[in-house]
Amino acid sequence: MPDMPADEFRRVGHEVVDWIADYLAGIRDYPVVSHVQPGELTQLLPTSAPEQGESIDDILADFRSLVIPGVTHWNHPRFHAYFSVSASAPGILAEMLTAALNVNGMLWKSCPAATELEQVTLGWLREWLGLPPEFFGIIYDTASISTMHAIAAAREFIDPEARTRGSLPNLTVYTSEQAHSSVEKGAIALGIGRDNVRKIAVDADFRMIPAALAQAIEQDISAGRKPCCIVPTAGTTSTSSIDPIPAIADIAERYHAWLHVDASYGGAAAVAPELRHILDGTSRAHSMVINPHKWLFTPIDLSAFYTRRPDILRRAFSLVPEYLRTAEDTSAVNYMDYGVPLGRRFRALKLWFVMRYFGHERIADLIRAHIAWAHELAEDIRSDERFELSAPVPLSLICFRYKGTDEQNRTLLDRINASGIAFLSHTVLNGKFVLRLAIGNIKTTERDLEQVWSFIQSMADDLV
Ligand SMILES: Cc1ncc(COP(=O)(O)O)c(C=O)c1O
Numbered sequence: 001m002p003d004m005p006a007d008e009f010r011r012v013g014h015e016v017v018d019w020i021a022d023y024l025a026g027i028r029d030y031p032v033v034s035h036v037q038p039g040e041l042t043q044l045l046p047t048s049a050p051e052q053g054e055s056i057d058d059i060l061a062d063f064r065s066l067v068i069p070g071v072t073h074w075n076h077p078r079f080h081a082y083f084s085v086s087a088s089a090p091g092i093l094a095e096m097l098t099a100a101l102n103v104n105g106m107l108w109k110s111c112p113a114a115t116e117l118e119q120v121t122l123g124w125l126r127e128w129l130g131l132p133p134e135f136f137g138i139i140y141d142t143a144s145i146s147t148m149h150a151i152a153a154a155r156e157f158i159d160p161e162a163r164t165r166g167s168l169p170n171l172t173v174y175t176s177e178q179a180h181s182s183v184e185k186g187a188i189a190l191g192i193g194r195d196n197v198r199k200i201a202v203d204a205d206f207r208m209i210p211a212a213l214a215q216a217i218e219q220d221i222s223a224g225r226k227p228c229c230i231v232p233t234a235g236t237t238s239t240s241s242i243d244p245i246p247a248i249a250d251i252a253e254r255y256h257a258w259l260h261v262d263a264s265y266g267g268a269a270a271v272a273p274e275l276r277h278i279l280d281g282t283s284r285a286h287s288m289v290i291n292p293h294k295w296l297f298t299p300i301d302l303s304a305f306y307t308r309r310p311d312i313l314r315r316a317f318s319l320v321p322e323y324l325r326t327a328e329d330t331s332a333v334n335y336m337d338y339g340v341p342l343g344r345r346f347r348a349l350k351l352w353f354v355m356r357y358f359g360h361e362r363i364a365d366l367i368r369a370h371i372a373w374a375h376e377l378a379e380d381i382r383s384d385e386r387f388e389l390s391a392p393v394p395l396s397l398i399c400f401r402y403k404g405t406d407e408q409n410r411t412l413l414d415r416i417n418a419s420g421i422a423f424l425s426h427t428v429l430n431g432k433f434v435l436r437l438a439i440g441n442i443k444t445t446e447r448d449l450e451q452v453w454s455f456i457q458s459m460a461d462d463l464v
Contacts, residue, residue, distance in 0.1 A: 004056065012056050019064075024075065024089065027443070031420025032076045034069065041070045072423065074300075077443040078452055081425035083237075083265050083397070084440035087299035090357035094350035095299050105344040107324060108332035115333055118348035121355060122304055128360055129267060129290065130276045132283045136310035138338050139302060139347045143264035144182035146289035146305040147231065149317075149339050151186040153287060153307065154229035154258030156316035163316060167191045172220050174198045175231040176208035178238055180262060183231045192228070205392050206241035206429070208232055214251050227257040234278050235266020238427040238436070239391035239399050242266060245281030253284070261288040264303070268295035269371065269395055272364040278395075287313075295370075295396075295440045296363065298354050302347045313338050370396040370439045373449055377437070380453055386460050390429050396439040399429060406433035408463050415459050422452045 004012075044066050073079060075086050087095075105114030122137025140146045155162045155171060162168065171192050175183040177199045187197045198220070201212045217227050230252045232243035245261060252259035261267075261282045267290030269275045282288050287307040292298040307313055318337040326334070336342050355363075374396040381387045381400045391399040401409050409426075413435055417423055425436045439449070 032423040078422040080437040081423045084438040086441040088297035090353040091299045091350045094353035106336040109326040114346045135306040141301040148186035150260035150287045153313045170225045171228040178236040208243040210247035234263040240395045240397040249284040259285040264291040390434040
């Protein structure tokens with residue numbers, strides 16, 4: 001028996017599922033942030049892998065006693081750092097099945113169900129977001145990779161020779177000062193280079209200024225440069241500001257540049273029909289990205305990328321060796337043709353589970369609740385004279401600070417995070433250190449938020 005016997009798998013499998021069920025039910029008992037020091041786990045583990053196999057019970061015991069203390073609990077309802085993400089139970093079950101099937105969805109032939117479920121679930125999601133039916137969907141691992149593919153498609157659109165010759169030195173990418181670093185990283189990876197990424201100024205509410213974008217493009221064209229790709233954001237990382245996409249789409253059309261909307265976090269809000277305005281103008285984009293692993297309760301990783309020009313994406317990447325040719329090449333989608341990765345996990349399965357289990361209304365209600373609680377908490381913060389809001393709250397992220405020094409705000413953040421009660425992160429806005437509190441975990445309740453806010457208030461008493 002080269003693999004684990006079925007009986008043992010069944011026994012330990014039940015134990016693992018029991019552990020997961022208890023973990024999810026009792027997650028509030030864990031400190032949100034791991035308190036281990038760098039190197040602590042490494043020191044507890046052998047430097048070489050075992051020569052002889054070990055018992056699964058010993059491995060699981062070490063998982064519980066050694067690994068878990070080094071885990072920061074992203075699934076904790078009071079995890080409010082970065083963006084608050086969560087793996088819902090149906091998504092976790094689907095991940096188990098994905099691992100069991102272990103298919104590689106590189107070609108339709110290599111797993112027809114993986115390809116077709118990806119097409120179907122992305123079609124459903126496209127409908128929930130109110131995006132046009134001509135948008136072709138593909139799943140990548142992360143938004144950073146989705147955006148890199150968008151910039152590669154933009155380069156193919158502007159300069160089809162790039163695929164053979166390499167990038168022209170004058171291709172230019174435009175995004176805002178508040179955009180995620182993945183835009184610049186995409187330009188780095190593609191050989192466009194950071195010097196050729198323009199970070200357009202933002203207004204007082206941290207939204208890209210369209211007139212400044214047009215001016216930068218005009219200046220670049222006069223200097224012999226070629227606008228390639230414009231990347232506005234619906235829900236920026238620091239403040240969740242939403243760039244004026246319709247005005248930016250006008251500019252992209254005027255200068256024939258590829259328009260890619262980064263809606264990695266904010267796009268999820270459009271699942272609620274009354275919030276679809278967040279994606280206004282996105283139907284005019286060449287491509288967009290939304291991460292169901294951020295605010296749609298799908299376990300990491302799953303990034304949904306849509307483009308109205310799959311022909312260009314395919315032209316940029318399709319390279320088919322003889323051994324990967326199939327009889328269905330002309331009648332089915334082979335997702336390996338639309339990006340760098342050949343091997344592809346069956347990620348669509350978890351999105352299918354999540355969308356079916358909760359349904360449109362329940363997911364929209366969760367998102368509405370998160371936004372409403374963020375507004376209530378922002379009101380509470382505003383009415384405590386020791387604190388101030390540092391940015392508008394269009395979605396479920398609150399940026400605020402103690403009206404004191406940066407040092408005091410840093411101390412406050414460190415004390416909150418050391419307490420184990422909650423995890424917040426920070427940013428710098430207008431030169432000031434600011435605390436970020438993101439709401440988005442499926443288990444977060446109003447009670448959690450009340451607890452976090454009264455704890456922050458008590459910590460502020462100590463600061464004085
Ligand atoms: C607006 C935005 N874009 C892109 C990303 C990158 O996401 P990923 O971790 O999926 O690469 C983030 C991450 O928080 C983000 O906030």
